[in-house]
Amino acid sequence: MTGTAPDWWRRPRRICALVDNDSWILPHAERLVAAVRADGDECVLARRADDVPRGEVAFLLGCVHIVPPDVLARNRLTLVVHESALPRGRGFAPMTWAVLDGADRIPVSLIEAAEAADEGDVFATTEIVLDGTELCDALRAAQGAATVEICLDVLRRPAPPVGRPQTGTPSWHPRRRPADSRLDPHATLAAQFDLLRVVDNERYPAFFEHRGRRYRLAIHDDGPAQKADHAP
DSSP states (O other), X not given: OOSSOOGGGSSSOEEEEEOOSOOTTHHHHHHHHHHHHHTTOEEEEESSGGGOOSEEEEEEOSOOSOXXXXXXXXXXXXXXXXXXXXXXXXXXXXXXXXXXXXXXXXXXXXXXXXXXXXXXXXXXXXXEEOOSOOOHHHHHHHHHHHHHHHHHHHHTSSSOOOOXXXXXXXXXXXXXXXXXXXXXXXXXXXXXXXXXXXOBTTTBOEEEEETTEEEEEOOOOOOSOOOOOOOO
16 A cells, blocks of 8 residues: 555554463463554453454454454454465464474464454465474474564555455364373384474473383474584
8 A cells, every 4th residue: 555644544553462362472462462552552461352452453463262253343453463375274373283284384364353363364474484493482482473473564664454255275273282292102213303392391392102101292493403422
């Protein structure tokens, strides 16, 4: 969109970020709120859908509850961040599924929140680039940084973004459960490393069953591998 921005797009605008659960995304949502305020807009962090105020833009970040249509209509734009090249990868935990598929470049889409999940128009895209060593915390940090980046990119445009309809054949990711962190005790660690990368050591740790017992494993990144010392 070019030309003079409409009045409602001029600062100070009323912006909201909604995180409706105790998600790992909360610190990143707080960073987004602080950055939006620093840019000269009003911005609040809501923790329940009912608390979303009327305004210009609302971002729904890591939400797990259905947001009612009347709440979606409170802002001129209500946007959701989704880590896939939509319509492929609709559904749950798209970045986790992409890592499990061996992807090292993860598309990120900023879409309009629609009553049908993940079917809204696409307003912006970016990409997360991985080196293949990131574990859960590092993956979340990259995802959080991309979330803040894409939201600020849209707000910093001189005119409101224009969405484009999703095109192509949709695919759908199922919800991941704690049982999805099961390891095969007969397979190598290397073969299962991408699964180890996405497990949460506290909430859904890696585990395996062997000789009638169940065992949990925790994985941590201790930094670059050290070369073995050799006697002269």
